[in-house]
Amino acid sequence: MKNPPLDERKAYILATVVYEYVASAEPVASQTLTHKYHLGVSPATVRNEMAELEAGGYLVQPHTSAGRIPSDAGYRTFVDELMHPEGLTAAERRQIRDELRDARSELDDLIDQTTRLLGRLSNSLAFVTKPQAEMQVFKHIQLISIGPRTGVAIVVTSFGVSAQNLFELTSDVSAEDLTKLSSAMNQKFTGHMLSDVKESEIANLISELKLSEELRGAVTAAMQSARSSEAPAIAAAGAQNLLDQPEFRDARKLRSILRIVEEQRTLYDIVADAMDNDVASVKIGRELGSEELADLSVVTVPYRFGPRAIGMLSILGPRRMPYARLMALAAGTAKSLSQRIAEAEIK
Amino acid sequence: MKNPPLDERKAYILATVVYEYVASAEPVASQTLTHKYHLGVSPATVRNEMAELEAGGYLVQPHTSAGRIPSDAGYRTFVDELMHPEGLTAAERRQIRDELRDARSELDDLIDQTTRLLGRLSNSLAFVTKPQAEMQVFKHIQLISIGPRTGVAIVVTSFGVSAQNLFELTSDVSAEDLTKLSSAMNQKFTGHMLSDVKESEIANLISELKLSEELRGAVTAAMQSARSSEAPAIAAAGAQNLLDQPEFRDARKLRSILRIVEEQRTLYDIVADAMDNDVASVKIGRELGSEELADLSVVTVPYRFGPRAIGMLSILGPRRMPYARLMALAAGTAKSLSQRIAEAEIK
DNA sequence: CTTTGGCACTCCTGGCTACGGAGTGCTAAT
DNA sequence: ATTAGCACTCCGTAGCCAGGAGTGCCAAAG
Known part of the structure; x- marks a missing residue:
């Protein structure tokens, strides 16, 4: 697990491996890369590079003669340095805004609606902390x-x-x-x-x-x-979406997730430190601090009342998730929610 | 699907098949019955009886050379006519009462707590409709x-x-x-x-x-x-318990359940007509009215405010569930909840 | 007429082997 | 530094067989 800075080609290969694995859920082979992405080099060269990426801790091999999949560190590097941030299309933005505008104005209902919306759009499990009210007027x-x-x-x-x-x-x-x-x-x-x-x-x-x-x-x-200061209630929705993912073929994996969602406490601990961040934060695999959650990731974005963060909105899915997309989705939804809350403010 | 009244021995055999299948989750063989229950007859006789029970629509055979499992009609007959109703032990009653007594007095919280408690005790998915308030003072x-x-x-x-x-x-x-x-x-x-x-x-x-x-x-x-008259909100808890059951080895089965729980509307339709009943009602398999839910059953008991039913408390599990036990559990919890609500009444 | 022992038959299950395919690592040539 | 070639590893699957569980039926016994 050394950490030499990646040269450009290694970085590109790492990024394509992540991209490809997110899309296919299969270990990525050297040949797949040369075929689908115009690398200008042969599979053998890619193999050499991948071997070095593995030595550096960015990739792992499920078994000797298989392709590579990203490690926690690989995803981390991808998210922090390699990926192109995405935005939402105007149509998507509008859809989110409109759906939230139709929501009832009761704060709790609004949070529920937002959670469902986010679960639906992300096709993952979404959860949203109810506002911390300390800073209300x-x-x-x-x-x-x-x-x-x-x-x-x-x-x-x-x-x-x-x-x-x-x-x-x-x-x-x-x-x-x-x-x-x-x-x-x-x-x-x-x-x-x-x-x-x-x-x-x-x-x-x-x-x-x-x-x-x-x-x-x-x-x-x-x-x-x-x-209602610490560990506020958390709304969750979309657990069933996880069942579409091949990593949940074995239903047992879902057990611990459902339990954790129901308990809420662990969930809150996971996202608590994202409150101070003003953009999307991501926790990947073991970073979630629990062996049970080792093959999951969580994207979290705070939402605001005026200048101040009052709660968080998260997406939980398999580690193999489209990070840029989900970060955009979470950020966009958080923004609309914040606006909606500001409008509903009692002056 | 004729319906001749069952003679005593057939009834007993049907009951033991249900009992045994609920306990083991395996198709029940004639020999198992003669071994474990003192029938005083040989396996061959039991086989003859089971063949007739199958012709009558009470049992089915997963494949030619397998034991029998109960059909919807078999379970129905068992629940309506054959099973011995169970009660809770004094200790269980006390436990339920105490746990609800400790709950916060906010009505919504009380319902949430009750749902969790019931999910835990039943080791199934529990859901509880929030009170219909029309009849409040x-x-x-x-x-x-x-x-x-x-x-x-x-x-x-x-x-x-x-x-x-x-x-x-x-x-x-x-x-x-x-x-x-x-x-x-x-x-x-x-x-x-x-x-x-x-x-x-x-x-x-x-x-x-x-x-x-x-x-x-x-x-x-x-x-x-x-x-808040029609289709009130529903609290649910314990979905993860279903994953212990062998019928949910295949995670896909859980998908529709989770979706239905999240939607709430279907859930409400299932239990709505149990409101007028004053004891536990049971819906078995296809009686739930949806192909997706065909291998599940639901036990429902209303809870009261004074003489009037104001909501329902349900347990959803595999069709192969311990009916008498769960009916007792639901009824006992409903009773404690009703008492708790009566105490909290604002006079 | 009911019960039962015996027996042939069916079907599931698990283990074993063989094999094709995918993908790598290494070596030697460019 | 790159790459073609090749041997090697490992997975997944299909096929096969044996064992076992359980039934249905028949014929004999009560």
């Missing part, structure tokens, strides 16, 4: 009295209603008191970042208004769940 | 002003917050007017069934208060989505 809180000792706290942010929490108290609270507290909070916090609404300030308001200390717990719980 | 509506022309309508029912709808108007409405309308509606409708809140009465209130006609649309839309 606080718009309104409303405490509603339901019974003498029960109530509902509703928090509205720039994304829409983002939390509703039932609470129960041990002593009676009047509807008027709840209204008073609601208005006080609205006056004080409206327009602030959600993360700037501090528990201590809520406590101050409550004691100023001479209300039950218990309310503090209820209100902060509601604010808490509006923020 | 209206508790409260709150119209909140967010901007001069935008607002949020929040409807609280006995299940908790069941709808939040953003609305936008073409002319300004004051926060006071919204509060006025909210109180008027609360006074008039609190305690009524959701289905009894008629659009015309809302319109009356609005004109009495001399408010914009536009509000009528906004409010009725919110009431509408609180009711």
